[in-house]
Amino acid sequence: MSFLTLNNLKKSFGATQVVHDFNMAIDKGEFISFLGPSGCGKTTVLRMVAGFETPSAGSIVVDGKDQTNLKPNQRNIGMVFQAYALFPNMNVFDNVAFGLKISGMSKADIGTRVKEMLALIHLEHLAERYPYQLSGGQQQRVALARALAPKPQVLLLDEPLSALDAKIRVSLREEIRQIQQKLGITTVFVTHDQEEALSISDRIVVMNAGKADQIGTPFEIYNRPTTRFVASFVGTLNVLDAVVADQGAGLVKIGDKMLTIKEAISSANGQTIQLAMRPEAGTLSATDEATVHGQVTSSQFLGSVIRTRIDVAGKTLSFDTFNDPGIRPPVVGDTVGVKIDPSALIVLAD
Structure with a gap:
């Protein structure tokens, strides 16, 4: 049985509907990320769960209890x-203790709980410091400890890492996870950063225009997107035109090469369809085994990976290969072939 259930949630601001029939069942202890561009409705859903926004329709149930019309407190x-959102006039200890004091907990119990929380975020030695004396990463860890101190049933995180530099973001997201x-707390994390969502989530909700386009594990979202939006929003995507040669057998023609793909094809023989593939699904090749040929327009050395962009009949395709110190990477102007793994091709629906 799910621990947090969102049933047919809708939210409108005036005549504008920003969340459309949102449904989701979240298990106890699950880490869920809402991923999507600005304005897609992900933060609005989070605020409805928190009680800062009232749904126009639908219900929010936590551990079997309807909380739709309850106030945040x-x-x-x-x-x-x-x-x-730390209190600038309070030190770290008092910031973490704030919610506990409001709840009426005894001073002795507050002291014990705050020490537990500071140990959890490894900031025991900074208990007497004020927010202005902390780095951004330390302040956000204090904010996390303050949220966790009252032992909430659900933890909500609204883009908590976006104000931090890249290195701190990586270390702090790992620490949060x-x-x-x-x-074992049920957690909902809102982000527009694909890498964040893919790296720490049990499941991801990819939102688009107020709806959940796809809900799945990071592996499913990246490798088996179910809509064109998800395929293009999550990660880098190549799109190839192919002609259906044999619908039932999954046989398609790309250029002058025939490939058998695993994905089901709904289009009839002779029709042109679009196939998507990730940059890592192709292997640079100079042999006749290559699926497509083109001219290198750019080659980016990214350390462990080299990203090569190739012009194929006027269309730019990107391919990633691991760095090999013994092999010269492609340079602009080279003509190269790319062998495509047919099992990695995804049929894009209209």
């Missing part, structure tokens, strides 16, 4: 915001 939910797994 009547819900046992912790929230971490994009802006750290470790803490979440240690506590």
Whole structure:
């Protein structure tokens, strides 16, 4: 049985509907990421769960109890915001203790709980410092500890890493995931960063125009997108034109090469369809085995990976290969062939 259930949620601001019939069942202890571009409705859904927005329709159920019309302070939910939102006139200890004091917990119990939280985020030595004396990463860890201190049923994180530099973001997202797994708390994380969502989530909700385009594991979202939007939004995507040669057998023709793909084809023989593939699904090749040939327009050395862009009949395709110190990487102007793994091709629906 799911722990957090969102049933047919809708939200309108005036005549504009920003969330359309949103449904999801989240298990206890699951880490869910809402991923999508600005304005897709992901933060609005989060704010409805928190109680900061009232749904225009639908219901929010936590552990079997309907919380749709409860005020934020009547819900046992912790929230971490994009802006750290720490109290500037309180030190770290008092910031973490704030919610506990409001709840009426005894001073002795507050002291014990705050020490537990500071140990969890490894900031015991900074208990007496004020927010202005902390780095951005430290402030966000304090905000996380403050949200977790009252032992909420659900933890909500609204783009908590977006104000941090790249290196700190990576280390802090890993720390958040470790803490979440240690506590076993049901967590909903909002982000527009694909790498963040793919790296730490149990499941991802890819949102588009107020709807969930696809819900699945990171592996499913990346490798088996079910809509054109998901395929293009998550990761880099190549799109190839192919002619259906034998619908039932999955046989298609790309250029002058015939390939058998695993994906089901709904178009009739002779029709042109579009196939998507990730940059890592092709292998640079100079042999007759190559599926397509083209001219290198750019070659980017990214350390462990070399990303090569190739012009194939006026269409630019990107391919990633691992760096091999013994092999010269392609240079602009080279004519190269690319052998495509047919099992990695995805049929794009209209």
